Amino acid sequence: MYAIAVEKEQGLRGILNATRRAAVEFHDPLAMTDYAISALETDEPHKYEVYESYMTAAALGQHPLACFYLANLYYRISQGEFTTEAERDAKKRKEAYAARPAWLRRFEPIEKWVNSLFNQPLDRKSYRVRAMDWYELAFDMGNNEAGYSLALLLREDGEMEKSREVYNLTAQRGLPTSLPKKGLKQMEDKWEDQTFNPGLPSKLLRLA
Incomplete structure (x- = not known):
């Protein structure tokens, strides 16, 4: 259609x-x-x-590329590149409070308390977890770039056995061609060295 x-x-x-x-x-x-x-x-x-x-x-x-792009967005939010939903909501509330008449502003502390009680927004760490979930789903649907990103994040978390498993499966299917072979080889050679944490390659973090 x-x-x-x-x-x-x-x-x-x-x-x-x-x-x-x-x-x-x-x-x-x-x-x-x-x-x-x-x-x-x-x-x-x-x-x-x-x-x-x-x-x-x-x-x-169930569009694999959408899962990958969404994972990238959430990862970049977790790294502080974009604002979280909580930060956007807080800004909107602040602007709304500023536009109110003075007599209504005395109720702001109560409103803020209610918002904090019933609205539990995601922190940046939670966005990283969400990113990993979408990377995993994208990888399950055949996106190898997502598999490589997931393997790197699992490695950062110290889950070495699982990260190696995901990496090996990604390598069997084909490592990301968007990354230079030299960088891929360096990462493979240093995989077990947990002091080496370069983060996700910027070339994989595109949103389009």
């Missing part, structure tokens, strides 16, 4: 409209992935929230 819709359209605007329609109306995983990526190219202030929303829907539709 998505491919047919795009084929019928003319020009960039027409293709974007077809992509949006396939994503919003038909919930096509490939279209939702493309639409999420197109959001990053806009000046929309909430573009990363739009990206996360559509990429999550595509990932839940």
Whole structure:
């Protein structure tokens, strides 16, 4: 359905409209992935929230690349590159409080207490765990870049046996061709050296 819709359209605007329609109306995983990526190219202030929303829907539709991109987003959030949902919500509440009349502001401490009690947002460490879950799912669906990333994160966590198992399986299927062979060889040679932790390669952390 998505491919047919795009084929019928003319020009960039027409293709974007077809992509949006396939994503919003038909919930096509490939279209939702493309639409999420197109959001990053806009000046929309909430573009990363739009990206996360559509990429999550595509990932839940079992699109391997969407799972990988979503994992990358969550990993980068865990590293402090992007704001967490909790930080975004806190900013919105602060702006809302500032716009209130003075007599309403005396109730802010109660509101903040209620929010802290019933809204338990993810911390950055939890985003890393979530990233690993999506890497694992993407790897199960055949994405080897996700397998390599997962192996590295398991290794960082000290789960050497499991990390080696995932690494070996990834190597059998084919290590990421986007990474230089020299870097892959260095990582393989130093795999058991837990003092060597270079982190995930930046080339694997793309969102599109």
